[in-house]
Amino acid sequence: MSKIEEAQEILEALGMPMAQQNEMAALTLLALCNIKETDSWTEATRQCMSLTKGIMAFVSQHYHREYAPNTRETFRRQVLHQFIQARIADYNPDEPTLPTNSPKTHYAISQEALLVVKSFKSDSWDESVADFVGKIGTLSRAYQRERATYRLPISLKGETFNLSSGKHNEVQIAVIEQFVPHFVAEADILYLGDTAHKDLYSDKQGLERIGISLDLHNKFPDLVIYDKEREWLFLIEVVTSHGPISPKRMLELEGVFANAKMGKIFVTAFPDKNTFKKYITEVAWETEVWIADNPTHMIHFNGDRFMGPRDTL
Incomplete structure (x- = not known):
């Protein structure tokens, strides 16, 4: 050695x-x-x-x-x-x-x-x-x-998972508890990462059904949520200290989820408007922005339409 x-x-x-x-x-x-x-x-x-x-x-x-x-x-x-x-x-x-x-x-x-x-x-x-x-x-x-002392509980499919403490995971919980009820008609949570454990929760069978194998080396987003009613796949990145879904990141995600044939929605979730302002110039067109401080509203970087997958145009 x-x-x-x-x-x-x-x-x-x-x-x-x-x-x-x-x-x-x-x-x-x-x-x-x-x-x-x-x-x-x-x-x-x-x-x-x-x-x-x-x-x-x-x-x-x-x-x-x-x-x-x-x-x-x-x-x-x-x-x-x-x-x-x-x-x-x-x-x-x-x-x-x-x-x-x-x-x-x-x-x-x-x-x-x-x-x-x-x-x-x-x-x-x-x-x-x-x-x-x-x-x-x-x-x-x-x-x-210390980490065991401070945990953030979240319930998924009848089971409680404990996320490590921190702003990033607080926003992830807000996505599940506030974003999903407002914007996902029939949600199936397929993947939820954690700042300490990337594969805290994953529905491997659910991912495989839509053509995706869980490989964390492929840079999974923070959350993967499947809307079974509309056949839309929400790929969500939470931003507290790192960048949003930029054009480069969107291409990476498209490659990772290339075998998933349903429509894909790219969402960057921010904790508040001030954080959003820091990264606004990096957000890719044809993506969505959600801000936890204003959970019932979305910002659409799409121009000619509201939320929907790119490949349905």
Whole structure:
């Protein structure tokens, strides 16, 4: 294995969530431990490093991964913040009283994590990991407990499903509870994703009946709803922080659902008008917009008609 892959294995063993087992996280760990590709993990050392001139410079020099300056926030928010929470890294260990935005901000591998890292591939590895997890716990388990505490229930076909908390899933629930009764004559929910679990609910038999196999690598929309009375298929994207159904996204969805021969309705669902305004220039023509704050109304980007599938023109 490469050193990056080995670093990912260490992060997994220490109980980091999947999002903090990626390449950026692995490179950050390597930098904090001053481990280069040909080094042994027993050579890991603790030194204080700034982000840009320390960690990112190390990654560039020794692993030839070039990150743009604007990715600094990604390092901070998606890697270093979680490393600190998990006691893998220390924040400003030399000057703990530094203000938050100080240019002297620095990080270091924690002494506890350093002991584990130095034992990688040794006879004491399993014992070191168990000792660290026993004393510190794992961030992954902590996150799971937190997510389990805050859930958004939704009832589908007599069964209750719990979506993870967040604005995106709140809008998804609003689509089912408010959009569907107003605009879908006879609704059959075939697919509902979740920000934490993409395949939270799927009616695989129902999808297969209309010619679709569930393959999440094909970039399914957030919701797939079949109107059996009119034979319309609603492909719905919820937008809170990412883009709407743009011309590019519409072509992707048409490809994914090419075998479904019924009429297709492309809908972007927004939580409110302010969010809609941010993305209005990206919305594709011949699609629909629904805003949860005004659930009984639709905005039709169609010109010569109201809601209906494109191929019925």
